[in-house]
Amino acid sequence: MSTGGSLNTEPGEGGTAPARFRISRDLGTVAATITAVAGLLYVFLVVTVTLHVVIVLGAMAVALWLLQRDPRVEASIAGSFERRRSFALVLGVAVALAYPFAIGQNTYHIHLLVICILYSVLTIALNFQLGSANIPNFATGATYGIGAYSSALLALNHGWNFWATLPVAALAATVFGFAIGLPSMRTRDAYLALVTIACGVIIHQLLNNFEWTGGAQGLIGIPAPSVFGHSFTQPLRVFGLTLPAQANFYYLALLLLMLAIVVAGRLHHSRIGLAWNALRADEIAARSVGINVVWYKMLAFAVDAFLAAFAGVVYAFYVGYIAPDNFTFLVSVMLMTMVIVGGMDNVIGVIIGTFLLTLLPEKLRVFSDYRLLFYGLVVIAFLSIRPQGLFPQRLRRYRGVE
């Protein structure tokens, strides 16, 4: 980037007037975008009247339509974020940390956010496969379940605490990831999808029928975690303010999400991310340049399983009760929809898609039995406005030579 050097001049170093203007404009754009997204999320959380829900969705559709019509707007916003990365990062984290305070005592809203965040971790995990490497894995729900079950079983039967079960559950799920990866290696596309669907269904059936997993009733009474003597069942007191107990899990899930985002970012820009994109584009060409396709596909399965298990563990300890029906094939389909609607291979897009599609069913409760119908209509509407997903992968930045 030849123009990048002059734009990155720090304000104090006597940048020229246009450069300084550019900096403040970038900061303004970043701040405005983050505030707008946070505000939109808040509105979407609190609206209950059906008409208002429709208005909010309509406003989103119009905004997306405008973005689609003039790509320069999106490019300019993305450019501002690119140039002011650390500012965007600090502001984004600050807003996320302050969010429960804005919501206050409404435990239902905080609960919804925790679920949104956990699902975001799952979709980021799936995105390594579906988005980066084009592996349609329909077994993410199962790896999520294996994480949740292994941690819950360790806690209930052996008295392990939350923190100790985390690595073990992640390991168990990763082994399972390899186990479904292996038979999948000989298949591709629709056939690969079928193999993963079968694996997911098998796990669901096993959880349902084994005695030691509690059968269809599942596992009850998973103890809440605690940290430095503070139990997660107690309300959280910060700066003289009291937040409901759910806020403990909000921050735990948020920590996990940030970890997932960092891992995703590092992988995306690494040789591994590039190799995944290469085998997504053309497997034979990838092999011709010496990429070990089997190894990289297995790696995608393992990374997916590892992160999904973390989400499963947090979910199990948060809700305190898990059953096979939390981890069905339908969960995997939902996760896949979220990745596709959000935008393949773009972490921010995937998170936005996940929040939207996790909250949507809650907002459509008034339609009761027809809820899924409206859900489907909204998905179709958004995809026809933005066929590539809400925020698809942008051109990779190249970090090999400058």
Place this chain on the structure above:
Amino acid sequence: MIELEAVSTRYGAVPMLREVTLRVGAGELVCLLGPNGAGKTTLFKTVAGLIRPTSGTVRVAGSPDARTERIAALGVGLVPENRRLFPGLTVAQNLCLGYEAVRRERVGFDQGLEDIGRLFPRVLERLDQMAGTLSGGEQAMVALARALIGRPTVLVMDEPSLGLAPKLIREYFRIVEELHARGSTVLLIEQNAGMALRIAQRGYVLSRGSVVADDAAEALRKSSVVRNLYFS
């Protein structure tokens, strides 16, 4: 460097190669000619390890039955049919993938890029462009550059001249000749017999899966076998 001993390959029940024996010694530039459907691409895939022969042995760079993903590390650069670039990635990323699979260290990449720049100045001008948006000629150059950036000792090319304008074909073959002059071993699989025989030392002619002629390029140019295959 490349040795095929009585190699037969079938797709299901359909035989594609019949008892093909072919040798490319170190430092040689050998071309393999043949009309459409002769089995040229099957032979490329067999050499590249993309398909396993039904019978016979394949040795590439001293290694028997080398799998495709290991072949690059053995110092073999592959230029597959239709270039097969990664269209959604930039030229630089395409080159980077060609480099990193072979040589793990990053330092040599810039050096490799410089070498590429000397052979194809235009590739360097296009580094940040998406490979899918390049012209056909540029894509052909990038595909060759991607195979070369890991500094292979053996180069195997499948129909590199396909779809190129005559002027570009001449330029392309001049580069191949130069690589050979610098010591590379080249197996050039081509339909364009005239151009290929002009730069090659030896040639094989493949027809319906069998080698029907195997001689010095000079002799093949005058041979009636080649003429009959192409013009009858």
